[in-house]
Amino acid sequence: MIVTLDRTLPISLGVQLRGLIEYGVACGELKRGERLPSVRRMAEDLGVAAMTVAQVFKELQAAGVIRSEPGRGTFVSGDVTLDGPLGRLAAKIRALTVEAAALGIGRSQLAAMVDGGTAGPLAGRHSGLLLTFVGNYETATEGYVVDLRADLAGADSVVGVTFERLVADPVALAAARASDLLLTVANRAGDLRRLIGDETPIQVLSFIPAEATRRELAELDPRTRLGLVSTVPEFLPIMKAGVARFAPHIPELATTMLDDSGIDAFLAPLDVVVLATGAEELMARLPASVRPIHYRHTPDPLDIDRSLKPLLERLSGNAAVIRLKETA
Numbered sequence: 246m247i248v249t250l251d252r253t254l255p256i257s258l259g260v261q262l263r264g265l266i267e268y269g270v271a272c273g274e275l276k277r278g279e280r281l282p283s284v285r286r287m288a289e290d291l292g293v294a295a296m297t298v299a300q301v302f303k304e305l306q307a308a309g310v311i312r313s314e315p316g317r318g319t320f321v322s323g324d325v326t327l328d329g330p331l332g333r334l335a336a337k338i339r340a341l342t343v344e345a346a347a348l349g350i351g352r353s354q355l356a357a358m359v360d361g362g363t364a365g366p367l368a369g370r371h372s373g374l375l376l377t378f379v380g381n382y383e384t385a386t387e388g389y390v391v392d393l394r395a396d397l398a399g400a401d402s403v404v405g406v407t408f409e410r411l412v413a414d415p416v417a418l419a420a421a422r423a424s425d426l427l428l429t430v431a432n433r434a435g436d437l438r439r440l441i442g443d444e445t446p447i448q449v450l451s452f453i454p455a456e457a458t459r460r461e462l463a464e465l466d467p468r469t470r471l472g473l474v475s476t477v478p479e480f481l482p483i484m485k486a487g488v489a490r491f492a493p494h495i496p497e498l499a500t501t502m503l504d505d506s507g508i509d510a511f512l513a514p515l516d517v518v519v520l521a522t523g524a525e526e527l528m529a530r531l532p533a534s535v536r537p538i539h540y541r542h543t544p545d546p547l548d549i550d551r552s553l554k555p556l557l558e559r560l561s562g563n564a565a566v567i568r569l570k571e572t573a
Contacts, residue, residue, distance in 0.1 A: 250291055251485065254500055256478040258293050263301045264479030267310055270321055270431040272483060273451035273545050277431075277552075281311065281319045309435025322434070322449075374401040374560055377424040378450075379437055383407055385522045385541070392543045393428070401557060408433065411440055421445070425560055428553075448556055450549070452542040454487055461538045462491035465517060472499040472515045473540075474508070476523035484540060488519055503527065 248269075250261050269275040281287070284302060288295040302319060305311045313319050378393060380386030390405040397403065410417045421427060422445055429437050431449040438447060465471065473488060475481040485500055501511045503524045512518060512527075512535055519538045520527060531537060 248287070248291065250293070251482055254481055254485070255502070255505075256481060258291075259297045259301055260478050261482045262291070262293070262298065263304060264477075264482050266301070266305055267308075267432040268480050268483040270310055270449075271452060272487070272542070273453060273548065274483070275321050277321050277323050277449070279321045281321070283318065307435070308432060309438065310432050322431070374425040374557060375423070376401055376403045376426050376428055376557075377421050378403065378405045378428040379411065379421065379433070380405060380407055380430070381433070382523050384525070388541065389544060393549075396544065396546055396549050397554075397557075408436065408440070426556070446560075448553060450553065451545040453545045454491065455541040455543045458538065458541050459491045462488060462519075465492050465495060467494045467496075469495055470499075470514060470516045471495050471497070472501070472511060472518045473521075474501055474503055474511075474518060474524050474527060475521045476503050477521075478502060480521055484519075484521055488540070 248262070248265050250258050250265075252258070254261060256264075266275065266281070270277075275281075281302075282290065284295055284298045288298045291298070302311065302313075306313055306319075309322055311319055312322050376393070378386060378390055380389060386405040386407055390403050393403045406417050406421060411421060412418075418440065422441055424445055427437060427441065427445055427447045428450055429447065430452065434447055434449050441447070471488075471492070473481070473485055475484050481500060481502070485498055488498060489495075499511065499515070501508060503521075503526075505511065508527070509530065512530070512532060515535050517536045517538060518527075518531065519540050521540050522542070525539070528537060
């Protein structure tokens, strides 16, 4: 990802930089494990103070979005936490492999036993794992759950809950902790870990703009007077870049925040306004002449294939092996 700052946006350069990295990770622009430039190099490239970049890196590291490795550099955080039950399961798998080897049973034979030989009723990976997606907004979270169910289309169950509900509802929090795997957006993984504790593994998902959003933007008339409204300032720069990517034929994009006191005057001359998730409340205030486009996202299907599905296989297999050992 090439990071560039837009000095026409109504937000500070530090907030922009944090948003470009934070939401760049969430939207797949920055890949997990990718190395970031050094503080000094990024500051020089962007024309900002090194202190600004250092502060952004510090905040993102505290949030769990990036990690620093002494002597190696700064990297986008990885897929999933391996502490808690998943780490213990992995240790038991290693111990079982050693035990099997002492009996002359190789890895392939052990795998066959788990898949259907000695395991009997444990055959197959349709173990019915419970996945819980934790999102920021109710409507968006419900949509992501629907998309995940369609993509996975297996025996695993997918449910959704918002961060707000986890904080307010002890029953919802307990239910989330009982999940086999928690799913969330990259920039909230640290918050989720602090809420849940160390007992449940967490997998972050990457997102891409939904097909309907891409199509609506691509079909706009070049003369369209287009505006963008974001709910949080950090999201505005990457939202503007995304809209520009799918509607490159629109020469000018006006931008503002949902809490801008002058938003009614901002909306008045527009033909179309693109609303970020969470800005739906603005619908009741739109002039009749202004058409809304909701800037929706969906879990990246490639990320699901490359990261989530293999992890589900591992989780399902680990659970089967543990059950096999407990019944031996």
